[in-house]
Each structure stands twice: as structure tokens, then as C-alpha cells.
Amino acid sequence: MTDTTWIDLALVSARPQAMGALLRYFRNLDTAEEAFQEACIRALKAWPKSGPPRDPAAWLIFVGRNSGIDKVRRQSRETALPPEELLSDLEDQESDLADRLDGSHYRDDILKLLFVCSNPVLPATQQIALALRIVSGLTVKQIARAFLVGEAAMEQRITRAKARVAAAGIEFETPDAADRSERLAAVATMIYLVFNEGYSAMNGPDSVSADLCEEAIRLARLLLRLFPSEPEMMGLTALLLLQHSRSRARFDADGGIILLDDQDRSLWKKPLTTEALAMIDKAVRHRQPGPYQIQAAIAALHARATRPEETDWEEIDLLYQALERLQPSPVITLNRAVAVSKRDGPEAALALIEPLAEKLASYFYFHGLKGALLKQAGRVREARVAFDRAIALATNAAEASHIRMQLDHLCKDECDKDLAKEKR
Amino acid sequence: MLYAVFCYNQEDVTANWSKEEDDKVMRDLAAVQRKYGDAGKLGPVARLLPTTAATTLRHSPSETVVIDGPFAETKEQLLGFYVVDCASLDEALDFARELSAANPATGSYEIRPLAIYKPSELPA
Numbered sequence: 343m344t345d346t347t348w349i350d351l352a353l354v355s356a357r358p359q360a361m362g363a364l365l366r367y368f369r370n371l372d373t374a375e376e377a378f379q380e381a382c383i384r385a386l387k388a389w390p391k392s393g394p395p396r397d398p399a400a401w402l403i404f405v406g407r408n409s410g411i412d413k414v415r416r417q418s419r420e421t422a423l424p425p426e427e428l429l430s431d432l433e434d435q436e437s438d439l440a441d442r443l444d445g446s447h448y449r450d451d452i453l454k455l456l457f458v459c460s461n462p463v464l465p466a467t468q469q470i471a472l473a474l475r476i477v478s479g480l481t482v483k484q485i486a487r488a489f490l491v492g493e494a495a496m497e498q499r500i501t502r503a504k505a506r507v508a509a510a511g512i513e514f515e516t517p518d519a520a521d522r523s524e525r526l527a528a529v530a531t532m533i534y535l536v537f538n539e540g541y542s543a544m545n546g547p548d549s550v551s552a553d554l555c556e557e558a559i560r561l562a563r564l565l566l567r568l569f570p571s572e573p574e575m576m577g578l579t580a581l582l583l584l585q586h587s588r589s590r591a592r593f594d595a596d597g598g599i600i601l602l603d604d605q606d607r608s609l610w611k612k613p614l615t616t617e618a619l620a621m622i623d624k625a626v627r628h629r630q631p632g633p634y635q636i637q638a639a640i641a642a643l644h645a646r647a648t649r650p651e652e653t654d655w656e657e658i659d660l661l662y663q664a665l666e667r668l669q670p671s672p673v674i675t676l677n678r679a680v681a682v683s684k685r686d687g688p689e690a691a692l693a694l695i696e697p698l699a700e701k702l703a704s705y706f707y708f709h710g711l712k713g714a715l716l717k718q719a720g721r722v723r724e725a726r727v728a729f730d731r732a733i734a735l736a737t738n739a740a741e742a743s744h745i746r747m748q749l750d751h752l753c754k755d756e757c758d759k760d761l762a763k764e765k766r
Numbered sequence: 767m768l769y770a771v772f773c774y775n776q777e778d779v780t781a782n783w784s785k786e787e788d789d790k791v792m793r794d795l796a797a798v799q800r801k802y803g804d805a806g807k808l809g810p811v812a813r814l815l816p817t818t819a820a821t822t823l824r825h826s827p828s829e830t831v832v833i834d835g836p837f838a839e840t841k842e843q844l845l846g847f848y849v850v851d852c853a854s855l856d857e858a859l860d861f862a863r864e865l866s867a868a869n870p871a872t873g874s875y876e877i878r879p880l881a882i883y884k885p886s887e888l889p890a
Contacts, residue, residue: 347787355778556785563781566818570835579818613815613881620819620879623855624834627821 349389353382356399357479358564362451363403368410369512371458371476371504377410378402384409399448449568450516456565457525459503460532463510468503469532470539470554475500478557488554490543526569530578530634533561537582545597545740547590555586576625577635580618584641587614599744603650615645636665655684672698676708679715688718706735710745717748722756768809768888772844777817803887810849813882823859823875825866832859837876849883 360381364374381402395401459473471489474480480488486496517525540554562579569575591605622642625635640661647653662678676695683691692715695708702708713728729749736742783791802808817836824831848865852858855877862875 351779351782355776355782560781563816563818567777570818571833576818576834616879616881617815617819620815620855624819624821627832627855 346386346390348394349386352389352394352398353385353402354479356402358452358455358477359399359448360402360406361476361479362448362453362455363399364406364410365455365458365512366451367407368414371507373410373414374406375476376413377406380409381406450522452564452568453517453522453525453529454512456529456532456561458507458512460525460528461507461510462528463506464503466535467539468499468506470536471496471499472503472507473532473536473561474554474557477561480557484553487550488540488543526565526572526575529565530562530574533558533565534578534582534634536561537585541585543738544589544592545738546593552589555582555589558582559586571628573625573628573630574632574634576621577632577638580621580625580638581634581641583614583618583621584638584645587611587618587645593740596743597740598747599740601744602644607648610645618642619645631664631668633665633668636661636668640665653684655681659685672701673705673707676702676705676711679711683715683718688715691715692719704735706732706737706741709735710741710748713745713748717752722752725752770847781816799884806887806889809886809888811882811884812849812880815879815881817878820876820878821855821859823862823866823877825863825869825874826872827870830863830866836878837874839874842873849880 357378361374361378364377365371368374368377384405385398385402389395455477456473459476460469464472467489471485474485474488475482482497482500483493485500486493489496491499537555537558540551540556540558543549543551544555545551559579559582562575562582566572566575566579587610588602588605590611591607591609592600594600618638619642622635622638625638640658643654643658643661659678659681662674662681666674666678675698679691679694682694692712695712695715698708709728709732713725713732716722716725716728726749729745729752732745733742733749736745780788799808799811820834820836822833822835822837824833848861850858850861852861858877862877865875866873
């Protein structure tokens with residue numbers, strides 16, 4: 343590690359807590375962000391000489407708050423009357439700061455910071471971008487790269503998100519238990535969105551999009567450290583770890599998708615699965631099942647099978663049924679169909695997904711799975727129709743090329759059959 | 767004399783190491799371990815999973831409670847440790863319960879899964 347790496351790491355680690363506290367003082371995202379930036383600049387100057395402060399977050403909050411106050415003062419002198427009641431609230435002494443930094447306070451600060459970015463008024467893409475900017479501190483350039491869009495477009499997206507959040511107003515009261523669990527749920531969804539953005543944009547194990555997956559895991563772990571007894575947070579963390587553990591096995595050399603059954607399971611990252619399984623064990627003891635825990639349990643059953651044949655499809659089917667009861671959705675039924683096909687064959691699975699045809703008419707995976715099931719059932723011509731439809735709906739090159747491969751197999755099977763006929 | 771050496775670090779920071787940084791630290795640590803291992807001086811080595819994977823069993827003469835998260839009571843000191851192979855958290859908790867029943871002092875058993883375990887190079 344180079345000499346200043348420790349400073350960068352300390353700044354990254356302290357960011358959520360410091361930004362959370364600064365947002366509480368200034369009640370404005372931009373002011374908080376500028377104050378934090380200013381504190382970081384001063385840290386980069388001071389820390390190499392003085393060494394790391396005992397509590398980097400407290401240092402950054404104190405320095406950031408003072409520089410922010412200066413700025414607010416200057417601006418208010420230039421514009422209207424100073425908002426006295428706001429400033430007097432800000433002029434607390436350092437001793438008070440230590441008090442404010444006690445566990446519960448900063449816990450709610452960080453949750454607030456995350457919740458601001460998870461505000462349901464924001465569309466998913468804006469939630470993700472804002473969280474990566476505000477909470478994770480990624481640069482606009484880094485975020486743009488991960489989203490595969492231009493920097494200017496990303497800048498605009500983040501600015502819009504901030505404006506929307508400001509217009510919606512930020513609730514600054516300390517949340518009660520009900521509010522807190524509502525916020526946790528919204529934040530969990532946002533973290534999952536961040537992960538999925540990275541997961542679905544990946545086209546190889548080293549793709550930049552993998553950074554988003556890792557960032558989501560970091561946020562999930564952060565939240566779990568703050569709320570160690572929330573079984574759904576354990577479930578979410580476990581789910582992300584399990585999905586990410588397969589990143590090295592998900593792609594072939596050309597960036598093509600390798601399905602779960604065909605993956606080299608020795609490439610699954612063992613430490614991540616171990617951690618996830620430990621987390622699921624902890625969650626189960628609470629006996630409060632939730633969607634993330636169930637999805638994690640399903641992923642765990644795959645992780646526990648050293649070979650695809652050892653997968654407990656019966657249990658997976660039951661878990662999907664439980665998930666359907668908790669949050670009925672055609673996509674969940676579609677996933678369950680895979681388990682059903684493994685246990686009862688393709689025709690049973692086709693019967694299960696038939697009623698979904700209308701709702702999922704424009705869903706890539708519906709046609710992809712339907713094609714695969716039809717192919718398995720030997721209904722080649724219908725399979726081709728389904729695959730053609732899937733290709734038309736594919737959202738990225740990897741999806742399309744996967745289906746094309748299926749079509750190639752289909753051709754090969756047909757040709758083989760024709761050949762067999764000719765021989766006869 | 768056998769010594770146990772415990773590693774204390776800020777998890778907020780270590781959790782933020784990139785894969786490359788973590789790999790580098792692990793390689794550098796392994797070099798030190800190898801030196802003492804080759805000399806036949808090194809006992810078992812373990813890296814623990816993050817504290818988020820921890821469960822703590824607190825016991826007093828009157829009751830035993832299971833808490834999510836790591837042990838966090840500054841009044842108490844670390845006096846010993848076990849490595850035990852269990853099929854599940856429940857089994858590990860049973861082990862800790864039996865220990866606590868055999869131990870009259872009030873205290874805690876933190877149950878933390880291992881990420882890495884290298885057996886001892888010391889003679890038994």
C-alpha cells in the first residue's frame with residue numbers, strides 16, 4: 343500500500359457516518375456534500391503530518407461542520423437575513439459532538455442518508471445513481487462508466503435526483519420503530535437495485551459493473567452492522583453474497599452467459615458462500631421469514647449442491663411457493679417453473695407458465711425459459727418461435743448471444759434428426 | 767511457552783479493502799506465517815468472518831440469552847477460545863450452552879464462523 347492509501351481508506355470508511363451527520367446539521371444534500379469535500383481536503387493536508395485521528399469520522403464531521411457554517415454565514419451575508427435559529431443549533435461545542443456520535447445517533451444518521459437516496463419519489467435509476475454519489479462517494483465519472491452512459495448524462499441524472507429529493511422534503515425527525523422499519527425496507531430495496539444494476543450489466547468477471555455489486559455488498563454489511571438483529575438485512579446480505587460468489591463462473595471467455603447448471607462450481611467463491619450460509623443460519627433463528635431470506639435460502643440450496651444433480655429442487659419449489667404467498671408475482675412463478683421442470687419435467691413447467699403468457703408477454707426471460715422448456719420437451723418448432731421472441735426482447739449482447747446459442751443447438755438437433763431420417 | 771496472538775483492527779476499514787488490497791495483506795501475512803511455520807513454531811491460524819456473521823450467547827446463573835452480533839462488553843476480558851466443527855449455528859450454540867452450564871462465571875461466548883483455518887504445525 344502506498345503512503346496515502348490509508349487516508350483514502352479512512353475517508354471512504356468514514357464517509358457514510360460523516361455525511362449522515364453533516365446532512366443532519368445542514369439539512370441539505372449539496373451543503374453537506376461540499377462540507378464533507380472540504381473536510382476531506384483538509385484531512386489530506388493535515389493527516390500525513392499529524393497521523394490518523396483517533397476517530398476519523400468525528401474529525402471529518404467537526405471540520406466539515408465548521409467549514410459549512412462559514413459558508414452558510416458568508417452566503418447569508420450576501421443574501422438575506424441569517425437563519426439564526428439554524429445557526430445557533432449548529433454552534434454546538436466539540437463535547438456535544440462526542441455525545442452526538444454515540445451509537446444510536448449515528449445509526450439513524452446513516453439510515454437517513456441511505457433513506458434520502460431511496461426515496462420512492464425517485465425512479466430506480468436515480469436512486470442508484472444518487473446513492474453511489476452521496477453514500478459511496480463514487481465520482482460522476484465512475485458512476486457513468488458503471489452505467490455505461492456518458493458523464494454529462496449521469497451528471498444530469500444526479501442533479502435531477504437531488505432536486506426531486508429537495509422538493510419532496512426530507513424528514514428529519516428521529517424515526518419511531520415503525521418508521522425505522524419502513525426506511526430499512528426502502529433502503530434494502532435500493533441496495534438490491536444497486537446490486538442488480540451491476541449484476542445485469544456484467545459481461546465478464548472483471549467488468550466494471552462488478553464494482554457496483556461489491557459496493558452493494560459493502561452497503562448491506564454496513565447496514566447489518568448498524569442493525570444486527572434484522573433478519574431481512576441478514577437475508578439481503580446473504581443473497582447478495584451468494585449471487586456475487588458465482589461471478590467468476592457466470593461467463594465464458596467471450597463474455598457469454600453460462601447457466602447455473604453448466605457453471606464450474608469450483609469457481610464459486612467459497613469465503614462469500616461461507617459467510618452467506620452463516621448469515622442465513624442467523625436469520626432463520628428469528629423465525630420471521632421475508633422475501634430476501636427466502637431468496638437467499640434458495641440461492642443457498644444451489645451453493646450447497648456440489649453438483650447440479652444434487653440440487654434439492656423439491657425444497658426450492660417449496661421456497662418459491664412461500665415467496666409467491668408473500669409477494670405474488672408472475673416472475674416468481676416463472677422462477678418456480680424451473681424447479682418444477684427439474685422435478686416433474688418440462689410439460690409440467692410449461693403448464694405452470696402458460697397462464698403467465700399475457701402478463702410476461704414482453705419479458706425476455708419468459709420467452710427464454712419457454713423456449714428452453716419446449717426444446718426439452720422436443721417441441722422444436724414452438725421452441726424456435728419462443729427463442730425468436732426472446733432475442734427480440736434481449737436487453738444486452740450476452741442475453742441475445744445466449745439465445746442464439748440455444749437456437750444453434752436447436753438447428754443441430756433438427757439436422758441430426760433429419761440425418762437420422764435420411765439414413766432410415 | 768505457547769502464546770496466543772489476537773488481531774484487532776477496525777472492521778470499517780478492513781471491510782473497505784479492495785480485493786487487491788486484501789489479497790496483498792493476506793500474502794504479506796502468509797510470508798510471516800511461513801517463516802514461523804517452517805521453524806515449527808506456529809499453531810493454528812484463523813481468519814474470522816466479519817462481525818455481522820457473529821452471534822453471542824450471554825449467560826448468567828439465572829438466564830442465557832442469544833444476541834445477534836459480536837461480544838461488546840468492555841468489562842469482560844478474553845480468557846480463552848475454541849475451534850469447533852459444527853453442522854449449523856444451532857449446534858455451535860448448543861456447544862456454547864454446554865460450556866456456559868459448566869462455567870459458573872457470568873460472561874459471553876461469541877460464536878464467529880471462520881473464513882480461513884490452517885491447522886497447527888506444532889507437534890501435538
